[in-house]
Amino acid sequence: MGLRMAHPGILRSFLRGCMRGFVRWLMLLCVVCGAAWLSGCAATSVTSQVQSFGQWPPGRKAGTFVFDVLPSQQAPQAPGAVSQDKLQAAALPTLQSLGFSLLSPDQAERADVLVQLGLAVRVEPRLRYEPYGSHGPFGPWGLFPPGAYAYPHGRSPHHWRGGSVWWGPGWVASMEPPWVTLRVSVILRDRRTSQVLHEAHASHDRLGAVDESVLPYLFRAALQGFPDAPPGPRVIDVPLPQDAP
Structure with missing residues (x-):
């Protein structure tokens, strides 16, 4: 008895599903490769x-300063938190480049300015949804279109409906590197009157873990243009040092 050929409509439906799955998988692969290349x-x-x-104040010189640390900043920090010592070390080169001179804590009464530093860190987890899971568009055995291994309502990937093959959706979630926002603040006060002379904030967004090495560049951006920094929000790029060839 000869082999019975499959219905042409069923075969065409199967081939269309395979082709659509391959095209979608190929587009996803291009996006992932492009993102990896950019990163x-x-x-x-x-x-x-x-x-x-x-x-x-117009005409006022930078003068001497000491760091003003709040009681909450002196309390024990959570594991992995950036200490005030690291913040001060990151901000000091920028302050000195603007003409400020650091005094020791025991000379605080001689300082012209009090400098208060702050850092806020926000970490946002991200999920990536993969339409084909970890097996690609043709399933774990290389035979099935997308989602063949996720069967809602207990249906198998070979479920027949209306003369065509039905394939279930196969979305799989996986963790991506988190979205991190670092925001530094600098407040300059007159030591004698406690009047705020200048306040500046700088925030930086990145993918991945908290990187303390960018803090000096954030403080440099926050105080760029001092003492004549324009009011209002703006975007500032601080060049990174390039290795000599």
Whole structure:
């Protein structure tokens, strides 16, 4: 007895499903490869969103300063938190480049300015949804279109309905590198009157873990243009040092 040929409509439906699955998988692969290529490119600058408040008194020189640490900043920090010592070390080169001179804590009464530093860190987990799971568009055995291994309502991937083959959806969630936002603040006060002379903030977004090495560039961006920094939000790129060839 000869083999019975499959119905042409069923065969065409199967081939269309395979082709659609392959095209979608190929598009997803291109997107992933493009993102990986971009992330592999070496960054040349740190981009920050900056906003300044207050007008530094005209004609006033930078003078001497000490760091003003709040009681809450002196309390024990959570594991992995950035300490005030690291914040001060990150901000000091920028302050010195603007003409400020650091005094030791025991000379605080001689300082002209009190400098208060702050850091806020926000980490947002991200999920990636893969339409074909970890097996690609043709399932774990290379035979089935997308979602053949996820069967809602207990149906098998070979379920027949209306003369065509039905394939269930196969979305799988996986964790992506988190979205991290670092936001530094700098407040300059007159030591004698406690008046706020200048306030600046700089925030930086990135994928991955918290990177303390960008903090000096955030402080440099926050105080760029001091003492005549324009009011209102702006975007500032601080170049990274490039290795000599």
